[in-house]
Amino acid sequence: MSAFQKTRRTKVRRIPQNAVYDRASIDAILDEGLICHVGFVADGLPYVIPMGYARAGDKVYIHGSTASRLLTSLAGGVDVCLAVTLVDGLVLARSAFNHSMNYRSVVIFGKAVAVEEEAEKIEALRLFSEHMMPGRWRELRDPKPIELKATLVMSLAIAEASAKVRTGPPIDDEEDLQAPVWAGVVPLVLRRGDLRADSTGIEPPDYVTLDQRFS
Amino acid sequence: MSAFQKTRRTKVRRIPQNAVYDRASIDAILDEGLICHVGFVADGLPYVIPMGYARAGDKVYIHGSTASRLLTSLAGGVDVCLAVTLVDGLVLARSAFNHSMNYRSVVIFGKAVAVEEEAEKIEALRLFSEHMMPGRWRELRDPKPIELKATLVMSLAIAEASAKVRTGPPIDDEEDLQAPVWAGVVPLVLRRGDLRADSTGIEPPDYVTLDQRFS
Numbered sequence: 050m051s052a053f054q055k056t057r058r059t060k061v062r063r064i065p066q067n068a069v070y071d072r073a074s075i076d077a078i079l080d081e082g083l084i085c086h087v088g089f090v091a092d093g094l095p096y097v098i099p100m101g102y103a104r105a106g107d108k109v110y111i112h113g114s115t116a117s118r119l120l121t122s123l124a125g126g127v128d129v130c131l132a133v134t135l136v137d138g139l140v141l142a143r144s145a146f147n148h149s150m151n152y153r154s155v156v157i158f159g160k161a162v163a164v165e166e167e168a169e170k171i172e173a174l175r176l177f178s179e180h181m182m183p184g185r186w187r188e189l190r191d192p193k194p195i196e197l198k199a200t201l202v203m204s205l206a207i208a209e210a211s212a213k214v215r216t217g218p219p220i221d222d223e224e225d226l227q228a229p230v231w232a233g234v235v236p237l238v239l240r241r242g243d244l245r246a247d248s249t250g251i252e253p254p255d256y257v258t259l260d261q262r263f264s
Numbered sequence: 265m266s267a268f269q270k271t272r273r274t275k276v277r278r279i280p281q282n283a284v285y286d287r288a289s290i291d292a293i294l295d296e297g298l299i300c301h302v303g304f305v306a307d308g309l310p311y312v313i314p315m316g317y318a319r320a321g322d323k324v325y326i327h328g329s330t331a332s333r334l335l336t337s338l339a340g341g342v343d344v345c346l347a348v349t350l351v352d353g354l355v356l357a358r359s360a361f362n363h364s365m366n367y368r369s370v371v372i373f374g375k376a377v378a379v380e381e382e383a384e385k386i387e388a389l390r391l392f393s394e395h396m397m398p399g400r401w402r403e404l405r406d407p408k409p410i411e412l413k414a415t416l417v418m419s420l421a422i423a424e425a426s427a428k429v430r431t432g433p434p435i436d437d438e439e440d441l442q443a444p445v446w447a448g449v450v451p452l453v454l455r456r457g458d459l460r461a462d463s464t465g466i467e468p469p470d471y472v473t474l475d476q477r478f479s
Contacts, residue, residue: 083351083365083452088303088312097303097312099349099369134314136298138457141472145393145404146411150298154314178360188445189360196361218462230403231466236457237298237478242353246448247433253446257356263452 069212078155078212079104081262082133083181087111087161089129102131103173103180109157109205110164110173131157131205139235142219143228149215151234157210161203173202184256239263284427293370293427294319296477297348298396302326302376304344317346318388318395324372324420325379325388346372346420354450357434358443364430366449372425376418388417399471454478 069075085102088095102111109131138151164170171192178186192200219232241263244253284290300317303310317326324346353366379385386407393401407415434447456478459468 084349086301086312086347086349088310090305090308090310093305094343095303095305095310095345097301097345097347097371099347099367101365128309130310130312132301132312132314134299134301139396141397141400145389145401145407146415148393148396150316152314156312174360178363181354181363182356185356186360190440190443192361200361218460225405228405229466231461231468231472232463233459233461235459235472237454238457239452240455242451242453244448244450245433246446248447251444251446257446257450
């Protein structure tokens with residue numbers, strides 16, 4: 050359980066008691082999220098793009114088409130800030146000022162670099178697939194050379210990272226506690242809706258129907 | 265229903281057939297999302313911070329403590345890229361390459377400026393509250409002067425903006441269509457969990473229990 054040294058960028062200044070720097074917490078948030086938001090700078094201006102990703106040990110892989118402006122720009126090794134945010138609930142306090150959300154979020158700062166080596170690239174594609182739907186990869190055909198070529202995979206070290214976590218009830222001002230207003234938390238959870246099959250005569254696999262993540 | 269002119273920044277290059285530029289689509293996504301990711305540049309490096317927000321006509325308001333690094337930086341009128349992303353489902357195709365997600369996303373580029381005028385600031389706080397939990401504001405006491413002072417509200421014009429939307433089934437290569445693998449969409453929806461009351465003897469209000477957004 051390594052702890053991260055706070056850097057100038059990762060030191061959490063806003064509500065620092067919500068800050069978490071240990072790797073286990075950071076990894077758990079990264080592993081649960083489905084998308085990340087990747088920020089980068091081009092011509093001095095900020096860009097933010099939602100992307101798929103997967104974690105492998107001390108790295109996060111992100112991917113897109115080689116045509117993507119983000120990844121074209123990143124291929125030279127551009128600095129990025131990658132954020133993953135999970136919203137867990139609405140926190141209804143007794144004053145507007147103390148309203149909040151329960152959430153778990155991670156930010157990682159670093160240089161994303163293109164993965165060129167074929168074996169690592171295929172492994173990253175496997176990780177993207179398994180991150181999105183664990184159990185699926187082994188049912189799929191191997192990627193074709195043209196598909197590998199059309200997919201740009203970048204890796205980002207989890208070196209400069211921090212997490213923020215808010216849990217629990219509202220925190221109200223003492224003088225508001227008697228206000229005649231319901232207060233509490235409205236938990237929010239991501240659930241699976243009814244499957245929409247595109248194939249006929251094939252049962253949905255257990256890794257979909259028994260997937261505990263969204264049930 | 266105005267259409268937006270594509271600019272160098274908002275022109276969607278990656279899978280352009282998923283691009284949406286009309287204001288009604290953009291507004292609907294902004295109104296449904298709970299958090300945004302705000303990207304900005306400081307000392308030449310990218311930062312991305314998850315934040316609460318609310319839309320009011322042609323503006324998006326974002327907020328935080330005046331101590332926030334982001335908003336301190338923004339107070340001078342820094343360029344931002346604001347992204348809102350809604351994940352609607354996992355798209356399981358017959359090849360890893362054609363896996364995707366169904367999603368709706370908006371990005372807005374522009375300069376965020378601090379809201380200084382008190383009436384606009386209070387209105388923005390009302391909008392934050394109503395965006396997060398419609399119906400709640402009228403039950404709450406008025407903000408105190410010290411709370412207004414401690415809250416920095418920024419506004420960002422919805423002028424340079426675009427949306428991307430993916431819906432529907434997987435799109436497979438012709439030669440994969442006979443693969444013996446289930447294919448389809450796993451829809452994902454945000455649902456309300458069991459309320460966690462922090463007050464006693466007060467029934468949760470209708471705007472919580474009848475909230476159609478997460479039921």
